[in-house]
Amino acid sequence: MAQTSSPPSTSQPAQSSVPSLAALWAKKYYTSVTSVEKPSQLANNRNFKEVTTTEGRKYTAKKLIDNLTLASAQAWSMTETLLSEEIRRHDINPDLVNPLEIAADTRHLFQKVLAAYAERSTPRRLSVIVGKDFGQVRQKYTSIDRRAIGFVSMQFHYTGQKLLKWLSPPEQVLWKPYLKVMDDHMYMPLQAAYEAAANHPYDSPALAAVRHLLPVSSKIAVSVCQKICHLHPDYKTYSGSLHEIQVKTASIRDVEMFQVYLCLCVLENHIQSVQQELFPLCVMLYPCLHVKWKLVQDMLQAMGWQIHEYLPAEPMATFLPYLRIFSEMFAGEVFQND
Template sequence: MTGISQISLKSLPAAGEIQQGESLASQGITGAETHKLPEAKGISVSSLAFSWAKKYYSTVAARENQAPRQIPHSPESSNFEGNRAKIVDKLTDTLKVATEIAWSRVEAVLGEQIERHAIDPSLINQEEIAADTRTLYRKAIDAYGDREPVFRLSVLVGKDIVEVRRKYSETDPLVLGFVTLEFQYTSKILLGCLSESERSEFAPYLKVVDDYLHIPYGEINEGAANQPPNSKALLAVQHLLQHTTQIASAVYDRASSQHQGYRSSSGYLSDPQVKISGIRDVEIFQSYLCWCVLAESIGPIQQELFPICVMLYPKLHVSWELVQDMLLILFWEISDRLPAADVMVFLPYLRTLTEMFSSNVFEN
């Protein structure tokens, strides 16, 4: 493979290399040496995070056992037009069975991961997860039925979603992986019962719920509240959050061009729904970088993002090479859009994140 995949981990410069305010593109990043992280809560040097990531992955890989089971097919879509009230009725009638079908898929994909990742089975409560899924999606359906604008949904249910997310992540971050997959499969089934025109109307409401569930908005807001006004960390995060979607779109497009013909369990990278979820994944990585910067710790990635990715990505046939290329492209995109002072704030965490997902971690 040519292009971005040929750039090695050492291509990422240390923060000191951009102190003169030059853009990363103008000075180039080829051949820079690996440098240590500054002292921060929860970690001292980037090599420590790399060693931890390698050990974590090796431990998980050692528990690998049976081959994955077959994933059931989704029910056929009932394509018929209807007004808003009929759409609401259709979604409401489908919701309960959708969460049940979705959970059977979650079990098929992740059932063996309970032992492999040493998760306490008592923490994975199917009925509770399904009930939370129905509650939040029902609120989205009601908002749609009441003709609430999409942007209002974050105000109406954002706090509820944050609380549900935190409930599971604080118990065991890996349980959050089961929850997000339950929401993902339920969402697909709900959209599958709608016609194409109906789907385009309702899909944005589901996306708001999914985004709030996947992205640690609550933790980012708390971290921002704990920062002094106009701190370098706060300003850098504010600037990045203004560009996350544009950055994610650019990263996805460039990574897709590097992996033409690549197919995950969800479909080809060119498929519209795969692109939506892929762009969201890049936004998720950026949000964890923001959380780390505000917390002055690599802990959010170590404790939550990395373990969830290790559990989910192989089962969804997302290759580590694709993730590695995405992170390298992400570095370029962030450096192109943010001032050098902001890039310096993110660089230690971005370097460490890249090291944790490097090929050396997953070589076995």
């Protein structure tokens, strides 16, 4: 196991590390989406300018709120179709997967984000505004059986996808960055990472390593997904080809997710979050999504090389033991009977 002694308590605690890491994630995120979600032809489009006004944003937010209940119901139908058999197969307590409660929590989070959207909060600011709320929902569903968050994540993702159909192309361009912030906070243990960072002294090597990785994690994810598309050009998942935009977006998010869990392992100085949450979720979700383990293994190998390329030697040395553990846990030998 990659375990070392806990960070010394004699140094000054990193009291600012929670907002610091949150701000790092927000900046990284903002940079990644603004380079994609600002087509010049739309930015000069009259309709695009209209939807960016305060009134335009309020109109979009109201339209989505009015359709939120229907989208949530449709999303649960999709989630149930995908995962209902997994409750029995993985011996998950059905009481932990209450569709009405999950839908209600999903609607609450969407309503909060839509209120911020209507008030012209930026996506960069949004990740700080709603981070704690998403962390609380994640904590609620992972406190008894961490696999329950898989149902919440899929419900949340499908709700967001269903809502898009009520938006015009300019509205979609403006709304999608907010949707990605929400998806990221639901799929990834970001709040747990922020809280773990707060337990470290400011000069902690673990904290320094995470500060190096987070800002480049999106670039790494994009490069990794390009590599996987090259290695598996004809591969099709449950949602389509690896080259399709929806699948590509989800793939990039998953590589980012693995990096956040990697950061959490370093900050917590153990691999419990992977053993109890990430690995069981992958075992439950990936077969349903037609993601083969060879794909995951190739992704982890490419991710390790990309991190090595982007990071200096010292932070890389901090991550290396955990990268090895990730590779061992998802190795072909583990799934040889699959």
